[in-house]
Amino acid sequence: MGDISKALERIGARDLTGAGMTQGTRPPFEPKPAQGAKPPAVGKSKSGGGKSSGGNNLVELSYATREYYDERSIFSSDGTISMRVRPIKAIVLTNGQRLEFKEPPP
Secondary structure: OOHHHHHHHHOOEEEOOOOOOEEEOOOOOOOOOOOOOOOOOOOOOOOOOOOOOOOOOOOEOOHHHOEEOOOEEEEOOOOOOEEEEOOEEEEEEOOOOEEEOOOOOO
16 A cells, blocks of 8 residues: 555544555534524614604605716726716606716726
8 A cells, every 4th residue: 555545544544445545434423403583683783874754765856867977988907898978967756856976987
């Protein structure tokens, strides 16, 4: 046998085929004991967050009220595909609130 086979036998390996191939032995599998369900808990926000009014306030009044930034071209990373887009600048919600978006980088 080679030096590796002898070293493996010394640390607990057994002969698999009789041809010098060995494999180490493993301890028997022992499953972990059951832990049961996690107890219920109440989550708390770190930021203190605001109260919800209970309704869905993010409903757009009309598609026609949208404002857009100037049209621009965007390209794929290899430059083979391009498309013209008009990024949204602002929308008006049903509750009268105006939602404005930052201008995307060129």
